[in-house]
Amino acid sequence: MKVPFLPGGVPSAQVDGFARDNLPPKALWPRMDYATLPELGSYASRINAGTALVDAHVAAGRGSRPAIYFEDKVWSYGELKERSDRLARVLVEELGLVPGNRVLLHGPNNPMMAAAWLAVLKAGGIAVATMPLLRARELAFIIDKAAIGLALCDTALAEEMEGAKARSAALERISYFSKLGDGAKAEADLDRRVAKAGTGFAAVDTAADDVALIAFTSGTTGEPKGTVHFHRDVMAMCDCFPKYTFKGEASDVYTGSPPLAFTFGLGAMLCFPLSFGAATVLLERFTPDSLLATVERYRVTTLYTAPTGYRAMTELAAKYRLSSLKKCVSAGETLPLPTFEGWRAATGLAITTASARPRCCTSSSPPRGPRSGRGRPARPSRATRPPSWTTTATGFLPASSAISRCGARRAAAT
Numbered sequence: 001m002k003v004p005f006l007p008g009g010v011p012s013a014q015v016d017g018f019a020r021d022n023l024p025p026k027a028l029w030p031r032m033d034y035a036t037l038p039e040l041g042s043y044a045s046r047i048n049a050g051t052a053l054v055d056a057h058v059a060a061g062r063g064s065r066p067a068i069y070f071e072d073k074v075w076s077y078g079e080l081k082e083r084s085d086r087l088a089r090v091l092v093e094e095l096g097l098v099p100g101n102r103v104l105l106h107g108p109n110n111p112m113m114a115a116a117w118l119a120v121l122k123a124g125g126i127a128v129a130t131m132p133l134l135r136a137r138e139l140a141f142i143i144d145k146a147a148i149g150l151a152l153c154d155t156a157l158a159e160e161m162e163g164a165k166a167r168s169a170a171l172e173r174i175s176y177f178s179k180l181g182d183g184a185k186a187e188a189d190l191d192r193r194v195a196k197a198g199t200g201f202a203a204v205d206t207a208a209d210d211v212a213l214i215a216f217t218s219g220t221t222g223e224p225k226g227t228v229h230f231h232r233d234v235m236a237m238c239d240c241f242p243k244y245t246f247k248g249e250a251s252d253v254y255t256g257s258p259p260l261a262f263t264f265g266l267g268a269m270l271c272f273p274l275s276f277g278a279a280t281v282l283l284e285r286f287t288p289d290s291l292l293a294t295v296e297r298y299r300v301t302t303l304y305t306a307p308t309g310y311r312a313m314t315e316l317a318a319k320y321r322l323s324s325l326k327k328c329v330s331a332g333e334t335l336p337l338p339t340f341e342g343w344r345a346a347t348g349l350a351i352t353t354a355s356a357r358p359r360c361c362t363s364s365s366p367p368r369g370p371r372s373g374r375g376r377p378a379r380p381s382r383a384t385r386p387p388s389w390t391t392t393a394t395g396f397l398p399a400s401s402a403i404s405r406c407g408a409r410r411a412a413a414t
Helices: 047-060 079-093 111-122 136-145 153-166 189-196 230-241 241-246 263-276 288-298 307-314 337-347 402-413
Strands: 066-070 075-076 102-106 128-131 151-153 172-178 210-215 226-230 253-256 279-281 302-305 325-330 351-353
Touching: 047 075, 047 079, 047 111, 047 230, 047 351, 066 079, 066 111, 075 079, 079 111, 079 189, 102 111, 102 136, 102 189, 111 128, 111 136, 111 172, 111 263, 128 253, 151 325, 153 172, 172 189, 210 230, 226 230, 230 241, 230 263, 241 263, 253 263, 253 288, 263 279, 263 325, 279 351, 288 302, 288 307, 302 307, 307 325, 307 337, 337 351
Parallel strands: 066 279, 102 128, 102 151, 128 210, 151 172, 253 279, 253 302, 302 325, 325 351
Antiparallel strands: 066 075, 210 226
């Protein structure tokens, strides 16, 4: 019997072992084999996804390429590396981050939210991004569930964040940032810290199977569950669906509506474009008109939003120049056939349906678009399936939860 290839298996760089200690027993973990694709089979035993997604491009001489468009500003890969390096230094040198600590990230899609996510990974921490609309009670639940002592929060969301701190037994410190990290808001203490921090940061040499992020489910079936994903998983979600389905290129420009706190948005709005050396246009808020205007203004090639968004944009599409658009993806809800056909009639473009859930941290696509009638979408080909496609998760927090054990058992049975 062939022994599956699993990158990692070396000593962890994470001093704080809370996340790994609360995983289910290994016998209940999903069965994976990273040798199914050449990209995955070449992974080293140590990976830091934060450096792999940004620093590698700068080292290869692509530092001047645009990485993030936001409003009228552009951050190059070199600027994104510098900002995330400074943030990582602040996390370690001023805020006391120890590798393995969980850091709550609370903000909309903006450059500082993206840089903070990368910085946490570079520093060996575990990113726990949360939806901007969460209230204090919901934030406090996540904070206590994942034993989070530090939160980085956009100043616009301070009220609920302070309310969560008052409710939480775990949260010790909050540091606030503005959307561009330019000190535009007096309460943005993190902006000032970053401005004073030194440049350059030696990223923690995390094992490929060190925890990179915890993504919480929405809690539609009860309390939200924390799903745990390793550094190798972050890279695998970039090397499967977007590479084999869309053949992503450095010339691509991405945009869309999903928040970075949703794994669909984390991939689509940050990790996928960065993995190709492409650019992403981040939007804090959007309407159907503003999303179409963004496609026109930035010559967007790749669009991600929910079926509801495509339906609303269909009757508006003729007002905008969308000739740059080549790839359209939907997730978050079933794609109805009338929506698929209406968008194709209006733009000439098919919509690819993706599956993106916190428990999988990946997107996997059927070869054809929507569900029709009672039929089920075809299974993705082996090439577009990530190694965990047939499983429910890498792990859950805590392992003692009844739902967590059930999820792990289902994974082991597939």
